[in-house]
Amino acid sequence: MDVLISGYRLLPHVFATFSVIYLIGYFVVFRNWSPKCRLDASSCFISLFHGTPAVFLAVAAILNQPVRGFASPNTDFQNLVLDFSIGYFTVDLLHYLIFIPGDYLFIAHHLATLFVFVTCRYLVAHGAFSILVLLVLAEVTSACQNVWTLARLRKAELSVAAKIHKNLAPPFYVLYTIMRGFIGPVFFYKMSTFYLSGKASNVIPIWVSVSWVIVVGGAILVSIMWISNLWLELFREENGEKKDR
Structure with missing residues (x-):
């Protein structure tokens, strides 16, 4: 109960912090950008403050877990990382x-991600190890993707x-792939089998x-489709440039 109460106290602060960062991005950093680009850029701005910090926090939380396993109880540190990400994804x-x-795709992605984080954090209080490993794999490309x-x-x-x-596209695509x-997918196979x-x-x-397996499997499939389309787009652009020479 104390852990739940601490989470409910922390979340409003995390939510408020990311909200302020978003507003700074919109009204200060990107104030001279066009309306549509300004909105997208502000979303990227808060992602920059979430992605890389979340990776370091998640890795530290995993390494400091006494017993690591797909059904291990969440530690307080792991719950803190989950709250950090829940606050970001909510904003x-x-x-x-x-x-x-x-x-609809991004909205569905965020709803599904929040479902996994919230159920892990507040409903079952177990399984953070697997969720945080997936968070690391997803967010380690965040800085490159946002830039x-x-x-x-x-x-x-x-x-x-x-x-x-x-210049950034090829290394970003490689890392993301x-x-x-x-x-x-390898980690997902081990996790879903368990x-x-x-x-x-x-x-x-x-x-x-089962819901975690469905959500994570769907997210991986969509990610593979997305990066595949980007690779195809890159190859078409390069072929077009060669023909123009």
């Missing part, structure tokens, strides 16, 4: 719901943005385990 979800309600996205938003207007976008296309076997059912209800 970014509101961004999409208010300003870009037609982006690449910001550059993409302005590449038509600024030559330096176009250059950053072009390794994390989401290879390491992620949960679907029912070995965690004494601490994590089977319906929660």
Whole structure:
């Protein structure tokens, strides 16, 4: 109960912090950008303050866990990391719901992610090890992705943005492919095999385990499709440049 109370006390502060960062991005950092780019850039801005810190926090929380396993009880440190991410995803979800309600894919992604984090943190209080490993694999590319996205938003207007976008794309795509296309699926296989076997059912209800497997599997599949399309786009652009020479 004390852990739940501490979480409910922490979440409002995390939510408020990311809200303030979003407003700083919108009204200060990107105030001269076009309205649409300004909104997207502000979303990237808060992501920059979440992604890399979340990776370091999650790694530290995993390494400091006395017993690591798919059904291990959450530590207080792991719960703190989950609250940190819940606060971020809540703010970014509101961004999409208010300003870009037609982006159903991102809204669904954020809702699914929040479902996994909230059930792990507040419903079952077990399984944070697997969730935080997935968080690390997902967010380790965050810094590259956000810089690449910001550059993409302005590449038509600024030559330096176009250059950053072009030069950053290949290493970002490679890193993303390794994390989401290879390491992620391998870890997902081990995780889903364990949960679907029912070995965690004494601490994590089977319906929660199955829902985690479905959500994570769907997210990995969408990520693979997304990066595949980006690779195809990059190859088409390079072929087009070669033909123009």
